[in-house]
Amino acid sequence: MISPEQIRQDFPILFQEVNDEPLVYLDNAATTQKPKQVLATMTHYYSANNANVHRGVHTLAERATHDYEAAREKVRRFLNAQETAEIIFTRGTTTSLNWVAQSYGDAFVKAGDEIVISYMEHHSNIIPWQQLAKRTGATLKYIELTEEGFLDLEHATSIISEKTKIVSVAHASNVLGVINPIQELATIVHEKGGILVVDGAQSAPHIKIDVQSLDCDFFAFSGHKMCATTGTGVLYGKRKWLEQMEPVEFGGEMIDFVGLQDSTWKELPWKFEAGTPNIAGVIALGAAIDYLESIGLAGIHQYEEELVGYVLPKLQAIEGLTIYGPKDPTQRTGVISFNLENLHPHDVATALDMEGVAVRAGHHCAQPLLKYLGVAATARASFYVYNTKADADRLVQAILATKEFFQHGTI
Ligand code: PMP
Numbered sequence: 001m002i003s004p005e006q007i008r009q010d011f012p013i014l015f016q017e018v019n020d021e022p023l024v025y026l027d028n029a030a031t032t033q034k035p036k037q038v039l040a041t042m043t044h045y046y047s048a049n050n051a052n053v054h055r056g057v058h059t060l061a062e063r064a065t066h067d068y069e070a071a072r073e074k075v076r077r078f079l080n081a082q083e084t085a086e087i088i089f090t091r092g093t094t095t096s097l098n099w100v101a102q103s104y105g106d107a108f109v110k111a112g113d114e115i116v117i118s119y120m121e122h123h124s125n126i127i128p129w130q131q132l133a134k135r136t137g138a139t140l141k142y143i144e145l146t147e148e149g150f151l152d153l154e155h156a157t158s159i160i161s162e163k164t165k166i167v168s169v170a171h172a173s174n175v176l177g178v179i180n181p182i183q184e185l186a187t188i189v190h191e192k193g194g195i196l197v198v199d200g201a202q203s204a205p206h207i208k209i210d211v212q213s214l215d216c217d218f219f220a221f222s223g224h225k226m227c228a229t230t231g232t233g234v235l236y237g238k239r240k241w242l243e244q245m246e247p248v249e250f251g252g253e254m255i256d257f258v259g260l261q262d263s264t265w266k267e268l269p270w271k272f273e274a275g276t277p278n279i280a281g282v283i284a285l286g287a288a289i290d291y292l293e294s295i296g297l298a299g300i301h302q303y304e305e306e307l308v309g310y311v312l313p314k315l316q317a318i319e320g321l322t323i324y325g326p327k328d329p330t331q332r333t334g335v336i337s338f339n340l341e342n343l344h345p346h347d348v349a350t351a352l353d354m355e356g357v358a359v360r361a362g363h364h365c366a367q368p369l370l371k372y373l374g375v376a377a378t379a380r381a382s383f384y385v386y387n388t389k390a391d392a393d394r395l396v397q398a399i400l401a402t403k404e405f406f407q408h409g410t411i
Helices: 004-008 036-049 059-079 093-108 128-134 153-159 182-191 280-296 297-316 344-353 367-373 391-407
Strands: 087-090 112-117 139-143 164-170 193-197 218-222 235-239 255-258 263-265 320-322 336-342 360-362 378-382
Touching: 036 059, 036 280, 059 087, 059 235, 059 280, 087 093, 087 336, 093 128, 093 164, 093 193, 093 218, 093 235, 112 128, 112 153, 128 139, 139 153, 153 182, 164 182, 182 193, 280 297, 297 320, 297 336, 297 391, 336 344, 336 391, 344 360, 344 391
Parallel strands: 112 139, 112 164, 164 193, 193 218
Antiparallel strands: 087 235, 218 235, 255 263, 320 336, 336 378, 360 378
16 A cells, blocks of 8 residues: 655655645656655765766776666666667657657658657657658658547557558657557557557656557656656667667767778667766666655556546536546546636646645647647646645645635635
């Protein structure tokens, strides 16, 4: 059983007042807070082991290299990838997706081919494909959504054909809170000879990932959304593809031999990691994985479902509040986007902040989705494992107070 009260103790940032109210942090889809264990790992690395990796023979360099590569093994285990050669460290989901679009895209996509994404994608899973389509003369197509915001698999099946080289979708939406049926989609895509890329930015922090059973060809996620620091991310790719792909960046660390006119690359995964990497960040990502696994990903998922099951009906009961995405709490992650009738979401978020409740407002880097939903912006509360039912109550109270204030001018 998860004890959020106990877990909270690991997150020093949560114990502060904002606008004279105890902070309730509900912006976890944007970035999560960092536990003491991760902060201590960073401090320890810089206090005891800091050195550049791979090149040195001295003791600190060996320690830094050991810890950096140990983090790669932790990520492999976390994703259940077959081998560490399939785990590439990047700056985040955005970099990971860009690299697939550039490297796999340039190698395998040509004029007349098709790339398929969906209407619920984050900009970082849209623009790299638009750019690839423009570079190659391929066509970009969009999978439609059902009324409740699920991927319309029938529509997906109807547009995925032998021409489809790449399908790229979010595992979990950062706006609608839905979890997409990746395995089913992988079967549809593979039957037609294409590959499936998964944007795991909103799933890896919350649900157990098994890239082998998902059968995706690439999987991308960011460290900062799962208790690690900003500037770290992962690109998982099946070896058979990575081997055929060219690096996107060139320079130190990634080379085997450098001549005057030509050079050769190191083996996987290092051929993709040019330059000095974010060593401390990667080691901290390993610590974040240890931390999340010590709680248990299955337990985290279950607890978040419970929390959403607790708060969703209370939110649904508020008159004038529209919630986007599925009505059934068991079919959602802890991301809840909403609008209050006649109020701009920025005003709602500002009013909630006055109550100490941190939520986000805007287009959430998903402009095509918001257009599809027919709204310019939404407010978004997003929960993580350290949020409690008391936090959920504070959100509900703050929304009611905001409504009251804008209707009658009193809080
Ligand atoms: N995809 C989704 C679904 C996201 O929520 C985000 C972050 N908001 C990203 C991609 C991009 O992640 P990052 O900014 O860490 O690269």
